[in-house]
Amino acid sequence: LITGDSGVGKELIARHLHIKNRFRNNKPFITINCGAVPENLLESELFGYEEGAFTGAKRGGKAGLFEVAHKGTLFLDEIGDISEETQLRLLRVLETGEILRIGGNRMYPVDVRVICASNKPLLHLVQKGRFRMDLYYRLSTFKLTVPPLRHRLEDIPLLLDAVLKKYHCSKKDLTQ
Numbered sequence: 001l002i003t004g005d006s007g008v009g010k011e012l013i014a015r016h017l018h019i020k021n022r023f024r025n026n027k028p029f030i031t032i033n034c035g036a037v038p039e040n041l042l043e044s045e046l047f048g049y050e051e052g053a054f055t056g057a058k059r060g061g062k063a064g065l066f067e068v069a070h071k072g073t074l075f076l077d078e079i080g081d082i083s084e085e086t087q088l089r090l091l092r093v094l095e096t097g098e099i100l101r102i103g104g105n106r107m108y109p110v111d112v113r114v115i116c117a118s119n120k121p122l123l124h125l126v127q128k129g130r131f132r133m134d135l136y137y138r139l140s141t142f143k144l145t146v147p148p149l150r151h152r153l154e155d156i157p158l159l160l161d162a163v164l165k166k167y168h169c170s171k172k173d174l175t176q
Helices: 010-020 039-047 084-096 122-127 133-139 153-166
Strands: 002-004 029-033 073-077 098-100 107-109 113-118 144-146
Touching (some): 002 010, 010 029, 010 073, 010 113, 010 144, 039 084, 084 098, 084 133, 122 133
Parallel strands (some): 002 113, 002 144, 029 073, 073 113
Antiparallel strands (some): 098 107
C-alpha cells in the first residue's frame, strides 16, 4: 500500500517495485485508477465478464485486469474510492487467488502481485465505516508513505538534474 498526496509519484514507485521484482519484471504491469472509472464499470474491468452477463457485453466475454496481469503486477490507484461490494470481491481474490467473472460460474486462478495507492487516509475511512478493516489489513502488510516534495527539498536538485539530462539541457539553458 502506497500512500501520499496527489502527484507525489505513487505510480512511479509501484512501477519501480514491479521492475525490481526479478520474478515478475518481464510480466505485465497493469494500472487502473479506481476513482476514475464509474463504479458500475469497475467490477467488469477488474474481474471481467462472461458473454451475455449484461446488455452490451462482448460476444465471448472479456478477461478482466486480474487475468490480464496474471504472473505480473496490478496497480490499483485510488483504492479508497471503491464500493463496499467491490471491496468484498477484491478481498476474496486476495484470499483465494481466484476470480469469478461477472455472470460466470467458473473460477479463474490468478497469480497477481497487487499494489494499491491512495491519497486518502484509509485507516480513517475504516474508522468511518467506508472501507473494510479486513481489506485494509490485507493491503497494508507492506506500507510506504511518500512525502510531498515540499517536505523533501533536498530532492529538488536531483530532480532538476534528471530533467535537464532527459531533455539534453544544462542549467545555463534555464531562463528566469
